[in-house]
Amino acid sequence: MKRITLSLFCLALLASPAFAAPVQDQFVFSPDLRFVRATQPSPQITPAPAEDAKLTKIAGNFSLYPNATYFSIWGNTVAQGGANFPFQTWVAVAFTPAVDAMATKLEVSAGRQGGGTAGFELGLYSDENGVPGPLIKGVHVTKLPSYGQCCAVAEADDPAGIPLTAGTQYWVVVSTTSEDTDIYAWAYNSTDMTPHLAASWCLGSSTYCGQDSGKWVPFQYVQLGFQVLGH
Numbered sequence: 001m002k003r004i005t006l007s008l009f010c011l012a013l014l015a016s017p018a019f020a021a022p023v024q025d026q027f028v029f030s031p032d033l034r035f036v037r038a039t040q041p042s043p044q045i046t047p048a049p050a051e052d053a054k055l056t057k058i059a060g061n062f063s064l065y066p067n068a069t070y071f072s073i074w075g076n077t078v079a080q081g082g083a084n085f086p087f088q089t090w091v092a093v094a095f096t097p098a099v100d101a102m103a104t105k106l107e108v109s110a111g112r113q114g115g116g117t118a119g120f121e122l123g124l125y126s127d128e129n130g131v132p133g134p135l136i137k138g139v140h141v142t143k144l145p146s147y148g149q150c151c152a153v154a155e156a157d158d159p160a161g162i163p164l165t166a167g168t169q170y171w172v173v174v175s176t177t178s179e180d181t182d183i184y185a186w187a188y189n190s191t192d193m194t195p196h197l198a199a200s201w202c203l204g205s206s207t208y209c210g211q212d213s214g215k216w217v218p219f220q221y222v223q224l225g226f227q228v229l230g231h
Contacts, residue, residue, distance in 0.1 A: 038148025059095035060227030067175030069151035071223030087204025116182035
């Protein structure tokens with residue numbers, strides 16, 4: 001029953017008139033600006049990147065269907081704040097490897113909204129009391145797909161590898177720095193509409209962040225599109 005309820009909620013959210021006015025007629029935001037929907041998705045499909053056959057999927061939810069690697073038109077806003085957006089907002093998704101592994105690549109279904117040339121930070125974090133803790137490895141990524149277009153992904157590679165321990169929770173995080181001045185979005189997956197552990201970071205006024213400004217807050221929701229690959 002939980003699966004059906006959440007799936008219907010997702011569809012209602014997409015169709016809801018409660019979304020804020022269009023931004024450049026391409027994107028609309030929920031009233032709290034946390035969710036974003038692409039109104040003009042690309043009519044053309046960019047194939048998902050071919051993976052090295054030597055790599056194993058450690059965690060992730062990308063679909064094998066070529067026209068829906070992820071759900072490209074609906075996701076979470078990621079932004080640095082400042083002049084372009086009223087608050088700073090980041091998002092993270094949790095995963096727990098089933099076996100000991102060495103992670104060499106992170107992939108996320110996150111892209112840039114509209115124009116711009118800035119990038120964002122894609123990182124692997126350890127867990128701290130159920131939210132992202134210390135950064136293990138982060139990469140500044142500037143080669144980004146356009147949000148609303150499927151199915152290119154943002155990638156971060158570490159050929160040396162990052163050791164992961166079986167049964168230990170980790171986090172994939174899309175965040176920003178002062179150099180990451182564009183507005184971004186991280187699209188949801190198209191394979192699983194059940195709630196999974198995620199976390200959000202908000203830095204700004206109580207209008208947008210309530211009493212949680214400046215800290216990670218865990219929540220259960222549809223999982224964002226991601227993959228952790230390695231050996």
